[in-house]
Amino acid sequence: MMIEARGLVRTFKTRKGTVEAVQGVDLQVTDGEIVGFLGPNGAGKTTTMRMLATLIQPTSGSATVAGCDLAKDPVGVRRRIGYVPQGGSTLPEAIAGDEVVDHARLYGVDKRKATADGQRLFEELDLPGLWRRQCKTLSGGQRRRLDIVMGLVHDPKLIFLDEPTTGLDPQARANLWEHIRGLRRRGATIFLTTHYLDEADALCDRILVIDHGKIVASGTPEELKQQVSGDGVRLRLADPAQAPTVTKVVEELPGAVEVETDGDVVGFRIPKGGAILPGLLRQIDAQGIELEGVEVHRPTLDDVFLTMTGRSLRDDSDAKPQNETEKETVA
Numbered sequence: 001m002m003i004e005a006r007g008l009v010r011t012f013k014t015r016k017g018t019v020e021a022v023q024g025v026d027l028q029v030t031d032g033e034i035v036g037f038l039g040p041n042g043a044g045k046t047t048t049m050r051m052l053a054t055l056i057q058p059t060s061g062s063a064t065v066a067g068c069d070l071a072k073d074p075v076g077v078r079r080r081i082g083y084v085p086q087g088g089s090t091l092p093e094a095i096a097g098d099e100v101v102d103h104a105r106l107y108g109v110d111k112r113k114a115t116a117d118g119q120r121l122f123e124e125l126d127l128p129g130l131w132r133r134q135c136k137t138l139s140g141g142q143r144r145r146l147d148i149v150m151g152l153v154h155d156p157k158l159i160f161l162d163e164p165t166t167g168l169d170p171q172a173r174a175n176l177w178e179h180i181r182g183l184r185r186r187g188a189t190i191f192l193t194t195h196y197l198d199e200a201d202a203l204c205d206r207i208l209v210i211d212h213g214k215i216v217a218s219g220t221p222e223e224l225k226q227q228v229s230g231d232g233v234r235l236r237l238a239d240p241a242q243a244p245t246v247t248k249v250v251e252e253l254p255g256a257v258e259v260e261t262d263g264d265v266v267g268f269r270i271p272k273g274g275a276i277l278p279g280l281l282r283q284i285d286a287q288g289i290e291l292e293g294v295e296v297h298r299p300t301l302d303d304v305f306l307t308m309t310g311r312s313l314r315d316d317s318d319a320k321p322q323n324e325t326e327k328e329t330v331a
Protein backbone atom coordinates (compact mmCIF):
# COMPACT_ATOMS: atom_id res chain seq x y z
CA MET A 1 0.00 0.00 0.00
CA MET A 2 1.50 3.34 -1.01
CA ILE A 3 -0.72 5.50 1.20
CA GLU A 4 -2.76 4.38 4.17
CA ALA A 5 -4.35 7.14 6.22
CA ARG A 6 -6.60 6.69 9.21
CA GLY A 7 -8.78 9.34 10.74
CA LEU A 8 -6.85 12.36 9.47
CA VAL A 9 -8.13 15.57 11.01
CA ARG A 10 -6.83 19.08 10.56
CA THR A 11 -8.25 22.19 12.13
CA PHE A 12 -7.02 25.75 11.71
CA LYS A 13 -7.45 28.41 14.35
CA THR A 14 -8.28 31.74 12.79
CA ARG A 15 -9.38 35.05 14.22
CA LYS A 16 -12.95 34.19 13.32
CA GLY A 17 -12.83 30.79 15.03
CA THR A 18 -11.84 27.25 14.25
CA VAL A 19 -11.96 25.89 10.68
CA GLU A 20 -12.40 22.14 10.50
CA ALA A 21 -10.73 21.71 7.13
CA VAL A 22 -10.38 17.91 7.23
CA GLN A 23 -12.70 15.97 9.49
CA GLY A 24 -11.59 12.34 9.70
CA VAL A 25 -10.33 11.12 6.35
CA ASP A 26 -9.46 7.45 5.83
CA LEU A 27 -7.87 6.61 2.53
CA GLN A 28 -5.82 3.96 0.84
CA VAL A 29 -3.81 4.19 -2.33
CA THR A 30 -2.29 1.05 -3.85
CA ASP A 31 1.09 0.97 -5.60
CA GLY A 32 0.87 2.00 -9.23
CA GLU A 33 -2.57 3.63 -9.07
CA ILE A 34 -3.60 7.04 -10.32
CA VAL A 35 -6.00 8.31 -7.69
CA GLY A 36 -7.98 11.50 -8.16
CA PHE A 37 -9.11 13.61 -5.25
CA LEU A 38 -12.15 15.51 -6.38
CA GLY A 39 -14.22 18.15 -4.66
CA PRO A 40 -15.34 21.76 -4.78
CA ASN A 41 -13.35 24.76 -3.51
CA GLY A 42 -12.56 24.55 0.17
CA ALA A 43 -13.52 20.87 0.48
CA GLY A 44 -10.20 19.94 2.10
CA LYS A 45 -8.21 18.51 -0.82
CA THR A 46 -5.09 20.61 -0.47
CA THR A 47 -5.05 20.33 3.31
CA THR A 48 -5.22 16.53 3.10
CA MET A 49 -2.49 16.44 0.47
CA ARG A 50 -0.24 18.77 2.47
CA MET A 51 -0.59 16.50 5.50
CA LEU A 52 0.32 13.43 3.45
CA ALA A 53 3.31 15.26 1.98
CA THR A 54 4.57 16.24 5.50
CA LEU A 55 4.09 19.96 4.93
CA ILE A 56 1.61 20.36 7.78
CA GLN A 57 0.96 18.14 10.75
CA PRO A 58 -2.37 16.43 11.26
CA THR A 59 -4.34 17.62 14.30
CA SER A 60 -5.08 13.94 14.81
CA GLY A 61 -4.99 10.68 12.87
CA SER A 62 -2.11 8.75 11.38
CA ALA A 63 -0.75 7.67 8.03
CA THR A 64 1.86 5.57 6.32
CA VAL A 65 3.13 7.16 3.11
CA ALA A 66 5.53 5.40 0.72
CA GLY A 67 6.33 2.88 3.44
CA CYS A 68 7.21 5.44 6.15
CA ASP A 69 5.20 6.57 9.13
CA LEU A 70 4.14 10.17 8.67
CA ALA A 71 4.66 11.18 12.31
CA LYS A 72 7.76 9.10 13.10
CA ASP A 73 9.67 9.39 9.84
CA PRO A 74 8.63 12.51 7.91
CA VAL A 75 12.12 12.76 6.39
CA GLY A 76 11.72 9.24 4.97
CA VAL A 77 8.37 10.22 3.48
CA ARG A 78 9.80 13.39 1.99
CA ARG A 79 12.69 11.57 0.37
CA ARG A 80 10.35 9.20 -1.47
CA ILE A 81 7.75 11.63 -2.76
CA GLY A 82 7.39 14.43 -5.26
CA TYR A 83 4.99 17.24 -4.47
CA VAL A 84 3.79 19.83 -6.95
CA PRO A 85 1.88 22.56 -5.10
CA GLN A 86 -0.89 24.62 -6.65
CA GLY A 87 1.19 27.78 -6.83
CA GLY A 88 4.45 26.15 -7.85
CA SER A 89 7.77 26.62 -6.11
CA THR A 90 10.11 28.32 -8.55
CA LEU A 91 11.75 31.69 -7.84
CA PRO A 92 10.89 34.37 -10.42
CA GLU A 93 14.49 35.55 -10.90
CA ALA A 94 16.02 32.07 -11.13
CA ILE A 95 16.95 30.25 -14.33
CA ALA A 96 14.53 27.40 -15.04
CA GLY A 97 17.18 24.71 -15.57
CA ASP A 98 19.11 25.76 -12.43
CA GLU A 99 15.94 25.43 -10.35
CA VAL A 100 15.40 21.91 -11.67
CA VAL A 101 19.00 20.81 -11.08
CA ASP A 102 19.18 22.37 -7.59
CA HIS A 103 15.94 20.68 -6.65
CA ALA A 104 17.17 17.26 -7.79
CA ARG A 105 20.48 17.75 -5.94
CA LEU A 106 18.57 18.33 -2.70
CA TYR A 107 17.43 14.77 -3.17
CA GLY A 108 20.97 13.51 -3.69
CA VAL A 109 20.88 13.22 -7.50
CA ASP A 110 24.28 14.12 -8.99
CA LYS A 111 24.51 17.17 -11.20
CA ARG A 112 25.08 15.39 -14.49
CA LYS A 113 22.13 13.04 -14.02
CA ALA A 114 19.92 15.88 -12.78
CA THR A 115 20.75 17.91 -15.90
CA ALA A 116 20.16 15.00 -18.28
CA ASP A 117 16.88 13.98 -16.61
CA GLY A 118 15.69 17.58 -16.34
CA GLN A 119 16.38 18.28 -19.99
CA ARG A 120 14.61 15.08 -21.02
CA LEU A 121 11.57 16.16 -18.98
CA PHE A 122 11.69 19.58 -20.64
CA GLU A 123 11.39 17.84 -24.01
CA GLU A 124 8.65 15.49 -22.83
CA LEU A 125 6.59 18.27 -21.28
CA ASP A 126 6.96 20.48 -24.29
CA LEU A 127 9.36 23.08 -22.89
CA PRO A 128 12.10 22.91 -25.53
CA GLY A 129 14.60 25.77 -25.62
CA LEU A 130 13.52 27.11 -22.21
CA TRP A 131 16.23 25.53 -20.05
CA ARG A 132 18.21 28.79 -19.67
CA ARG A 133 15.20 31.10 -19.36
CA GLN A 134 14.39 33.12 -16.24
CA CYS A 135 11.29 31.64 -14.60
CA LYS A 136 9.44 34.96 -14.58
CA THR A 137 9.64 35.18 -18.39
CA LEU A 138 7.75 31.90 -18.89
CA SER A 139 4.02 31.90 -19.68
CA GLY A 140 1.62 30.64 -17.02
CA GLY A 141 1.25 27.27 -18.74
CA GLN A 142 5.01 26.91 -19.20
CA ARG A 143 5.58 27.72 -15.53
CA ARG A 144 3.02 25.11 -14.55
CA ARG A 145 4.88 22.52 -16.61
CA LEU A 146 8.16 23.63 -15.04
CA ASP A 147 6.58 23.05 -11.60
CA ILE A 148 5.75 19.55 -12.71
CA VAL A 149 9.28 18.89 -13.96
CA MET A 150 10.51 19.92 -10.49
CA GLY A 151 8.17 17.39 -8.89
CA LEU A 152 9.40 14.60 -11.14
CA VAL A 153 13.12 15.17 -11.64
CA HIS A 154 14.30 13.12 -8.66
CA ASP A 155 12.21 10.17 -9.90
CA PRO A 156 9.95 9.76 -6.85
CA LYS A 157 7.83 6.66 -6.52
CA LEU A 158 4.85 8.62 -5.22
CA ILE A 159 3.85 11.91 -6.80
CA PHE A 160 1.39 14.42 -5.36
CA LEU A 161 0.00 16.86 -7.89
CA ASP A 162 -2.25 19.66 -6.65
CA GLU A 163 -4.46 20.71 -9.55
CA PRO A 164 -1.78 19.94 -12.12
CA THR A 165 -3.68 21.08 -15.18
CA THR A 166 -5.22 24.32 -13.90
CA GLY A 167 -4.22 27.09 -16.30
CA LEU A 168 -3.10 24.76 -19.09
CA ASP A 169 -4.63 24.92 -22.54
CA PRO A 170 -6.39 21.78 -23.83
CA GLN A 171 -3.36 20.54 -25.75
CA ALA A 172 -1.04 20.96 -22.76
CA ARG A 173 -3.60 19.22 -20.53
CA ALA A 174 -3.81 16.25 -22.89
CA ASN A 175 -0.02 16.14 -23.08
CA LEU A 176 0.25 16.14 -19.29
CA TRP A 177 -2.35 13.38 -18.96
CA GLU A 178 -0.27 11.29 -21.36
CA HIS A 179 2.81 12.00 -19.30
CA ILE A 180 1.06 11.03 -16.07
CA ARG A 181 -0.04 7.76 -17.64
CA GLY A 182 3.58 7.21 -18.72
CA LEU A 183 4.76 7.70 -15.13
CA ARG A 184 2.35 5.05 -13.98
CA ARG A 185 3.57 2.67 -16.69
CA ARG A 186 7.04 3.12 -15.22
CA GLY A 187 5.73 2.12 -11.80
CA ALA A 188 4.98 5.45 -10.10
CA THR A 189 1.89 6.07 -8.01
CA ILE A 190 0.06 9.33 -8.54
CA PHE A 191 -2.29 11.17 -6.22
CA LEU A 192 -3.77 14.29 -7.74
CA THR A 193 -6.43 16.81 -6.90
CA THR A 194 -8.69 18.24 -9.52
CA HIS A 195 -11.90 20.19 -9.96
CA TYR A 196 -12.40 18.69 -13.37
CA LEU A 197 -14.66 15.71 -13.72
CA ASP A 198 -13.54 14.99 -17.23
CA GLU A 199 -9.96 14.89 -16.01
CA ALA A 200 -10.75 12.50 -13.17
CA ASP A 201 -12.80 10.38 -15.52
CA ALA A 202 -10.17 10.19 -18.25
CA LEU A 203 -7.11 9.76 -16.10
CA CYS A 204 -7.86 8.14 -12.77
CA ASP A 205 -8.08 4.48 -11.83
CA ARG A 206 -9.94 5.48 -8.72
CA ILE A 207 -11.60 8.60 -7.44
CA LEU A 208 -12.19 9.91 -3.95
CA VAL A 209 -14.79 12.62 -3.62
CA ILE A 210 -14.40 14.97 -0.66
CA ASP A 211 -16.90 17.54 0.55
CA HIS A 212 -16.77 19.63 3.73
CA GLY A 213 -13.68 17.75 4.93
CA LYS A 214 -15.18 14.26 4.59
CA ILE A 215 -14.95 11.60 1.90
CA VAL A 216 -18.44 11.24 0.46
CA ALA A 217 -17.76 8.71 -2.30
CA SER A 218 -15.00 6.52 -3.66
CA GLY A 219 -14.63 4.03 -6.46
CA THR A 220 -13.62 3.68 -10.08
CA PRO A 221 -15.18 6.30 -12.35
CA GLU A 222 -17.52 3.57 -13.66
CA GLU A 223 -18.54 2.43 -10.17
CA LEU A 224 -19.33 5.97 -9.14
CA LYS A 225 -21.38 6.56 -12.22
CA GLN A 226 -23.34 3.37 -11.56
CA GLN A 227 -24.41 4.81 -8.20
CA VAL A 228 -26.47 7.34 -10.09
CA SER A 229 -29.84 5.92 -10.96
CA GLY A 230 -29.45 5.31 -14.64
CA ASP A 231 -29.00 7.25 -17.83
CA GLY A 232 -30.58 10.64 -18.47
CA VAL A 233 -33.11 10.75 -21.32
CA ARG A 234 -34.53 13.92 -22.88
CA LEU A 235 -37.41 13.87 -25.32
CA ARG A 236 -38.01 17.06 -27.29
CA LEU A 237 -41.59 17.36 -28.52
CA ALA A 238 -42.79 19.08 -31.67
CA ASP A 239 -45.79 20.38 -29.70
CA PRO A 240 -45.33 21.34 -26.03
CA ALA A 241 -49.08 20.88 -25.46
CA GLN A 242 -48.50 17.14 -25.68
CA ALA A 243 -46.02 17.12 -22.79
CA PRO A 244 -48.59 15.90 -20.20
CA THR A 245 -49.45 12.85 -22.36
CA VAL A 246 -45.76 11.99 -22.87
CA THR A 247 -45.07 12.52 -19.16
CA LYS A 248 -47.80 10.00 -18.35
CA VAL A 249 -46.28 7.41 -20.71
CA VAL A 250 -42.84 7.96 -19.20
CA GLU A 251 -44.10 7.71 -15.62
CA GLU A 252 -45.44 4.26 -16.38
CA LEU A 253 -42.04 2.98 -17.53
CA PRO A 254 -40.58 0.61 -14.92
CA GLY A 255 -37.51 2.21 -13.32
CA ALA A 256 -38.11 5.75 -14.57
CA VAL A 257 -37.30 8.39 -11.94
CA GLU A 258 -36.88 12.18 -11.77
CA VAL A 259 -39.49 12.74 -14.51
CA GLU A 260 -39.55 16.46 -15.25
CA THR A 261 -41.16 18.63 -17.91
CA ASP A 262 -39.66 21.89 -19.10
CA GLY A 263 -41.60 23.45 -21.99
CA ASP A 264 -41.23 21.12 -24.95
CA VAL A 265 -38.76 18.79 -23.18
CA VAL A 266 -39.63 15.79 -21.03
CA GLY A 267 -36.60 14.50 -19.12
CA PHE A 268 -36.12 11.49 -16.85
CA ARG A 269 -33.58 8.97 -15.60
CA ILE A 270 -33.78 5.26 -16.25
CA PRO A 271 -31.37 2.29 -16.16
CA LYS A 272 -30.23 1.24 -19.65
CA GLY A 273 -31.76 4.28 -21.32
CA GLY A 274 -30.66 3.21 -24.81
CA ALA A 275 -32.41 -0.17 -24.54
CA ILE A 276 -35.83 1.16 -23.52
CA LEU A 277 -35.90 3.80 -26.23
CA PRO A 278 -37.22 1.85 -29.24
CA GLY A 279 -40.28 0.62 -27.32
CA LEU A 280 -40.90 4.06 -25.84
CA LEU A 281 -40.65 5.75 -29.22
CA ARG A 282 -43.15 3.26 -30.71
CA GLN A 283 -45.57 3.97 -27.86
CA ILE A 284 -45.30 7.71 -28.36
CA ASP A 285 -45.66 7.35 -32.11
CA ALA A 286 -48.80 5.16 -31.66
CA GLN A 287 -50.43 8.08 -29.86
CA GLY A 288 -49.77 10.30 -32.86
CA ILE A 289 -47.17 12.41 -31.03
CA GLU A 290 -44.26 13.82 -32.99
CA LEU A 291 -40.78 14.12 -31.48
CA GLU A 292 -38.14 16.55 -32.68
CA GLY A 293 -35.26 14.85 -30.94
CA VAL A 294 -34.13 12.35 -28.33
CA GLU A 295 -30.94 12.40 -26.27
CA VAL A 296 -29.53 9.78 -23.93
CA HIS A 297 -26.74 10.88 -21.55
CA ARG A 298 -24.61 8.41 -19.69
CA PRO A 299 -24.34 9.59 -16.09
CA THR A 300 -21.34 11.83 -15.50
CA LEU A 301 -19.27 12.30 -12.37
CA ASP A 302 -21.07 15.60 -11.93
CA ASP A 303 -24.31 13.63 -11.60
CA VAL A 304 -22.56 11.54 -8.93
CA PHE A 305 -21.48 14.61 -7.04
CA LEU A 306 -24.96 16.04 -7.28
CA THR A 307 -26.46 12.80 -5.98
CA MET A 308 -23.97 12.64 -3.08
CA THR A 309 -24.04 16.27 -1.98
CA GLY A 310 -27.08 17.90 -3.55
CA ARG A 311 -24.75 20.43 -5.20
CA SER A 312 -23.11 20.60 -8.57
CA LEU A 313 -19.34 20.67 -8.82
CA ARG A 314 -19.87 23.05 -11.68
CA ASP A 315 -21.26 25.66 -9.28
CA ASP A 316 -17.62 26.48 -8.59
CA SER A 317 -16.94 29.96 -9.85
CA ASP A 318 -13.63 29.03 -11.41
CA ALA A 319 -14.51 25.58 -12.69
CA LYS A 320 -14.23 25.42 -16.41
CA PRO A 321 -17.12 24.14 -18.54
CA GLN A 322 -17.16 20.38 -18.81
CA ASN A 323 -16.39 18.65 -22.03
CA GLU A 324 -19.27 17.06 -23.85
CA THR A 325 -20.78 14.20 -21.93
CA GLU A 326 -21.17 10.94 -23.78
CA LYS A 327 -24.27 11.50 -25.76
CA GLU A 328 -26.25 9.53 -28.29
CA THR A 329 -28.74 11.31 -30.41
CA VAL A 330 -31.56 9.38 -32.02
CA ALA A 331 -34.31 10.62 -34.34
Ligand SMILES: Nc1ncnc2c1ncn2[C@@H]1O[C@H](COP(=O)(O)OP(=O)(O)OP(=O)(O)O)[C@@H](O)[C@H]1O
Pocket residue numbers: 012013014019020021022039040041042043044045046047048
Ligand atom coordinates in the same frame (compact mmCIF):
# COMPACT_ATOMS: atom_id res chain seq x y z
N1 LIG B 1 -3.74 27.92 6.75
C1 LIG B 1 -5.07 27.97 6.88
N2 LIG B 1 -5.66 28.75 7.81
C2 LIG B 1 -7.00 28.80 7.95
N3 LIG B 1 -7.86 28.09 7.19
C3 LIG B 1 -7.36 27.32 6.23
C4 LIG B 1 -5.93 27.21 6.02
N4 LIG B 1 -5.74 26.34 4.99
C5 LIG B 1 -6.95 25.94 4.58
N5 LIG B 1 -7.94 26.52 5.32
C6 LIG B 1 -9.39 26.31 5.19
O1 LIG B 1 -9.63 24.92 5.18
C7 LIG B 1 -10.66 24.59 4.27
C8 LIG B 1 -10.14 23.56 3.27
O2 LIG B 1 -9.18 24.19 2.42
P1 LIG B 1 -8.38 23.40 1.30
O3 LIG B 1 -7.40 24.36 0.72
O4 LIG B 1 -7.89 22.14 1.85
O5 LIG B 1 -9.53 23.09 0.25
P2 LIG B 1 -9.43 22.57 -1.25
O6 LIG B 1 -10.42 21.47 -1.38
O7 LIG B 1 -8.02 22.26 -1.58
O8 LIG B 1 -9.93 23.84 -2.06
P3 LIG B 1 -9.48 24.41 -3.50
O9 LIG B 1 -10.13 23.54 -4.48
O10 LIG B 1 -10.06 25.79 -3.48
O11 LIG B 1 -7.98 24.40 -3.55
C9 LIG B 1 -11.12 25.89 3.67
O12 LIG B 1 -12.24 26.35 4.38
C10 LIG B 1 -9.92 26.80 3.88
O13 LIG B 1 -10.32 28.14 3.95
